[in-house]
Amino acid sequence: RVVFQTAAPWKTELARDAIQLHSEGFDFKAQGQAHVQSLPIFENESLRGDIFQIWMALTTGSKKKRGRIHTWSDGERTLISSGLDEAAVLNANADFLATELEVDSVDAYPVGEGEDVAGKARVAFPLEPGIAFL
Structure with missing residues (x-):
């Protein structure tokens, strides 16, 4: 059996937000932190570090890896922005x-809608589900 855990909805929403802002020329280094703190999801204290x-x-x-919005293809950005239900x-x-x-x-389901098999919920990202072979 294989279980795919797709990204938590809040991660996908952050990705959509980042894609939209990137297309508008948003300065993530100068304004990114303030933007994140203004989002409704940020009110959830238990998620703040993860957010x-x-x-x-x-x-x-990071030093060794560019932000995903800079490495996703146009097709990947479109899939994320379109609201694709990966599960x-x-x-x-x-x-x-x-x-x-x-x-x-x-079996496939979004993180939070089923068992977190083998701790894969944490690594699930838009277009990159956590995969557990059982």
Whole structure:
């Protein structure tokens, strides 16, 4: 059995927000932190550290890796911005995936809507689900 955990909805919303701001020429280094603090999701104190970490990974990156908005293709940006339901796509193709992966079954769901199998919820990112082989 294989379980795909797609990104938590708040991560996908941050990604959509970053893509939109990037297209408008937003200065992430100068204004990014204030922008994140103004978002409704930031009111959830238990997520604040994760929100900043994901925002940085999306926008400015780190010393060794550019922000995702700079490395995603136009097609990837379009998929994220369009509201693609990754879990629905994976579930619609579950039989094919199970055959190709040589497993009995494939299950997919957004983080928070099912069991966090093997701690994969933390690594799930838009277009990069957490994958657990059981």
